[in-house]
Amino acid sequence: MKTSKKSNYGVTVKGKLFDTMIAHYLINPDMRHNMDILAETYLKYSPKSIETLIGKKGKNQISMRDVALEEIKEYAAEDADVTFQLKEIFTSELDKTETKKLFDEIEIPLVSVLADMETEGIRLDVEFLSIMSKEMDIEIKSLEQKIYESAGEKFNLASPKQLGDILFDKMKIGGVKQKKTKTGQYATGEEVLTYLANDNPIVKEILDWRQMVKLQSTYILALPEQVDKKTLRVHTDYMQTVAATGRLSSNNPNLQNIPIRTERGRQIRKAFVARDENHTLISADYSQIELRIIAALSGEENMIKAFQDGEDIHKATAAKVFNVPLDEVSREQRSNAKTVNFGIIYGVSAFGLSNQTSLSRSESAALIEAYYKTYPRLKSYISEQIEFAREKGYVQTILGRRRYLKDINSANAVVRSAAERNAVNAPIQGSAADVIKIAMINIHKKLKEENWKSKMLLQVHDELVFDVHNDELEKIQPMIKHEMENAFIMSVPLDVELGLGKDWLEAH
């Protein structure tokens, strides 16, 4: 959402909406959707660019309100004309691609839902982050000392190039043959360093340093700068036409990648708090939504039954694949089954699986074979998706959202395989996006029509975060759960887990 339905000047847009970017996003999500490109592509016409009026992006760019009316006139009229011409074309294209319903009933209603969420924003405990920042600074400085001492010199730790030269040319860590990036310098990514962590203590220190600097620069220092002066809250911008699968994306700031996986990182979530002492955050999370969708779409009875019986799906998978009783599944077996379950969604290969687990390539191949024996319909579903893509040139979600795969018949095996993985992944990821969008629209409607005080604040792909007035705490929980679990009925039940707390860490 670049433009919000409610402007900051008290004007509320009414009536039927049509948005050429959203329309084109449904017609072909992989392409660009800005008006200039659309006009060139569909009207063979290059409109007067906005930059000729306000200058290029940057500090010298002026505001449209400072441009003379006479100059604006031509631009504005052309803008309206081009938009209208595109609308005529896209209306028939939506019909042709059978995405009209998706447009009218999901994407367009979602516009005002997102506008309200963006306008609402979420409160940030700036004081908390400031304390965290000071503690982090001390740890970072101390690690830098240690690292420079071990390296025998000072250098720019943030430069992967300099770091690679120090570690591999000077210190000879891990022997002579080291992985290089495509530009020829040493690879120093997380994967490489973790592999070498036991060779020299400096490696672990660098990993720690990297993590802390990341947290400091991307979150702890950056988030407080994004607090709005008027509302004292952070207002993310949801992009509705960026992710080719149908997901939303979030920026300025991105609130869809706030840390959670490491202990140090997840502390940052304590900074996202309820609006005041009369409110509580509720986080509502779809449990395993993508696996449930692939189970339903494939009609794989063994997997469907596991979900219907409310089993731990990774454990249940392990029991079947390794042929052991449910209560004798080891931690490692469950972990490996979990990796394959996720791998299926991404288009698993023996190589990829062996990279993600401690298994060798042949063990991985054997595991995948046992997996398909357990869930035979999954294997045929994957083949059917690829076959569908080859014939039609696209795949689709449960709501008919399309993704075109131009490389599906490519002679280049690498390119073709990537398209085949997309043929499997896009309907799964995209259908999950469809489901949560339906839930968001329905919940937003209820909150408005029934005059709830509580607000929906955030969406993180399979999670919704609400700022709930304490008076409504008991009543809202079953409502949220019901709306999310019944957004789209399939042969597999959807399951939503709720959590509450004064901050996002406690709620999640």
Next chain:
DNA sequence: GTATTCTGG
């Protein structure tokens, strides 16, 4: 502007 790295689902 591109490459690398790392954060999330």
Next chain:
DNA sequence: TTCTACCAGAATACG
């Protein structure tokens, strides 16, 4: 024989 997981955004270095 090779070397790939799917979808994003942000910070930083470097040419």
